[in-house]
Structures are given as structure tokens and as C-alpha cells.
Amino acid sequence: MDSKIKYSLISAVFLILSGCAAVTESGYYWGGYSETYYDYIKNPSEQTLNRHAEELYKIVDYSQKKNLKVPPGIFAELGFIKAKLGAEQESIAFYRQESALYPESQPFIERLIADSKKGTL
Known part of the structure; x- marks a missing residue:
């Protein structure tokens, strides 16, 4: 097999598999949650x-x-952020x-x- 074709095939497989890695085994997509949350906790600022809310x-x-x-927890966290900012209706x-x-989660949410x-809050 030509090395260019082999390289292209390996690259394509890698890209396909890396695209699937964004969703956890439980079927949830967490994106960059850990990074932005950690950054906010370490360096709290507006x-x-x-960036975390985005x-x-x-x-x-x-x-x-x-x-x-x-x-x-994602919607609840967005609600909490909105509550902290004084946007009660959006929060709710x-x-x-x-x-x-x-x-x-209803008892906690209520x-x-x-x-x-x-x-x-």
C-alpha cells in the first residue's frame, strides 16, 4: 500500500474516532466543562x-x-449563574x-x- 494512502487512511480513522470521543460512555457530551469550571474555581472573575457559562x-x-x-446539572448550573446575576425569571x-x-432533582430544584x-443565592 502506498505510504500516502496508508497515512490518509490512518488520519481518516483517527479523525472519525476522535469525533466520537466527545461523547462519554454514558451518552453525555461534556465538551470543555472540566476546563472552564476549573478555570473559574481557580481564578474567579467575571x-x-x-467563559464557563458559554x-x-x-x-x-x-x-x-x-x-x-x-x-x-447543566441546566441547574445555568440557573444558578443567572440567579447570581439577578436574572430571576431566566434562572427559574x-x-x-x-x-x-x-x-x-425536583426537591433540590424547588x-x-x-x-x-x-x-x-
């Missing part, structure tokens, strides 16, 4: 928080486009999405909604 939106968008279930909407997707309405 910039790192915004990554959460990307995870939701990618999951929906690929017909995957949004990973647990994200909390409700989390609760609808993961009904077992507590977050109550705290959000009281402004204690």
Missing part, C-alpha cells in the same frame, strides 16, 4: 464565569443538535428545564427556586 450553552446546543440528553426557567429532564425568589 471573565472566567462568562461552555454550558455550547454543551446544551451540541447535545440538542446531536439528539443527546443534556448532562445532569433553567431550573424548570433541569427538573423536567431529571425529575429526581429549594433553589425558593432561594432564587428570596434573593438568597
Whole structure:
């Protein structure tokens, strides 16, 4: 086999497999969640928080486009970020999405909604 063809074939297989690696065995797409969350925790700032929130939106968008279930906690975390920023209605909407997707989270989500309405987050 010609070395150029062999190299092209190996490259194509690698690209296909690396594209699949973005989804975990459990079927969730986490994108760059770990990196942006770690960056925010290590260096809390408006910039790192915004970068993390952008990554959460990307995870939701990618999951929906690929017909995957949004990973647990993503909508709740977006709700928490919105609550911290004072956007109560947006916060509650994200909390409700989390609760609808993961009904077992409802008691926790209801507590977050109550705290959000009281402004204690």
C-alpha cells in the first residue's frame, strides 16, 4: 500500500474516532466543562464565569443538535449563574428545564427556586 494512502487512511480513522470521543460512555457530551469550571474555581472573575457559562450553552446546543440528553446539572448550573446575576425569571426557567429532564432533582430544584425568589443565592 502506498505510504500516502496508508497515512490518509490512518488520519481518516483517527479523525472519525476522535469525533466520537466527545461523547462519554454514558451518552453525555461534556465538551470543555472540566476546563472552564476549573478555570473559574481557580481564578474567579467575571471573565472566567462568562467563559464557563458559554461552555454550558455550547454543551446544551451540541447535545440538542446531536439528539443527546443534556448532562445532569447543566441546566441547574445555568440557573444558578443567572440567579447570581439577578436574572430571576431566566434562572427559574433553567431550573424548570433541569427538573423536567431529571425529575429526581425536583426537591433540590424547588429549594433553589425558593432561594432564587428570596434573593438568597
